[in-house]
Amino acid sequence: LIALGGDTEGPYHLYFADGSTVTAHKVILALPHTTLREVDIQHNIWNSFSAGKQTLIRSLAMASSNKVQLQFDRKFFLDPYTSANGVRVDPNGDIYTDPGIDTVNCAWDEATGQYRQNPSDKGLMVCFPSGERAAAMHSTGLNVPAHPRDIDLFTAQLEQVIPGATASLSGGGSKPATYRALASNWDRNYWSRGAYASFHPGQWTSTHGAGQEIVGSNLHFAGEYTDVENGGFLEGAVTSGERAAREVYRSL
Numbered sequence: 001l002i003a004l005g006g007d008t009e010g011p012y013h014l015y016f017a018d019g020s021t022v023t024a025h026k027v028i029l030a031l032p033h034t035t036l037r038e039v040d041i042q043h044n045i046w047n048s049f050s051a052g053k054q055t056l057i058r059s060l061a062m063a064s065s066n067k068v069q070l071q072f073d074r075k076f077f078l079d080p081y082t083s084a085n086g087v088r089v090d091p092n093g094d095i096y097t098d099p100g101i102d103t104v105n106c107a108w109d110e111a112t113g114q115y116r117q118n119p120s121d122k123g124l125m126v127c128f129p130s131g132e133r134a135a136a137m138h139s140t141g142l143n144v145p146a147h148p149r150d151i152d153l154f155t156a157q158l159e160q161v162i163p164g165a166t167a168s169l170s171g172g173g174s175k176p177a178t179y180r181a182l183a184s185n186w187d188r189n190y191w192s193r194g195a196y197a198s199f200h201p202g203q204w205t206s207t208h209g210a211g212q213e214i215v216g217s218n219l220h221f222a223g224e225y226t227d228v229e230n231g232g233f234l235e236g237a238v239t240s241g242e243r244a245a246r247e248v249y250r251s252l
Helices: 051-059 148-161 234-251
Strands: 003-006 012-015 021-024 027-029 067-072 106-109 123-127 181-184 219-221
Touching: 027 234, 067 148, 106 148, 123 148, 148 181, 219 234
Parallel strands: 027 219
Antiparallel strands: 003 012, 012 021, 067 123, 067 181, 106 123
16 A cells, blocks of 8 residues: 545545555555555545544554574473572573573563473474564564574573573474574564554553544554554454454444
8 A cells, every 4th residue: 555545534545556546435554553654645634633643653663573483302491400600490481681681581482371282392482582683683584484593593592591402402403494493573574664563652641542543434443553452462453453343344
């Protein structure tokens, strides 16, 4: 979608990059705010947006966060161990460290709660780099085979926190990296330009609820950034779509 025109109450004219045009009496805009701000919205429609909605579209940021999912031959991250200073550690699969420390700052056991239904000796860990660490990733795309350099880096960082990561990594030897790790680089995703909505100080209170406001009677909005309960999560994207569908249905 490159442009939106028409009357404030509809019908609306939607212009697409392939040259096609669609005219509709009701529209649901489910674009992320980072790409919606690049759509040429006709002045009369844009001026009917509330100040809060305009602020969200123009300036709401996206979090810089990516994921690397590593498969291990065993759940080393649940094994008790003794730290370098002699303290017994009983890990639960969750890892949080101070920013700036040269280890993985955030990681977790991806299969928590699934072991009873699907027993397995193997384990999955998700590394969640953000900021500069996300920008430095070599992997590109979403749910793609992780770049070998990312696999080596995050395995080594996990090893510093919970011993056993290197020895337990699946896919070693003759197996290619595609067997043992997937990566998602949201920072470089053309359609999202980031991972999820990131509110700056003051934006949450000044724009609360504006994302889901209906413009006129027939222009609706969906997407995780519009959901006040589960923004930033898949649940927010799903429930916002359900909300927008109900709005359209009830207006018919």
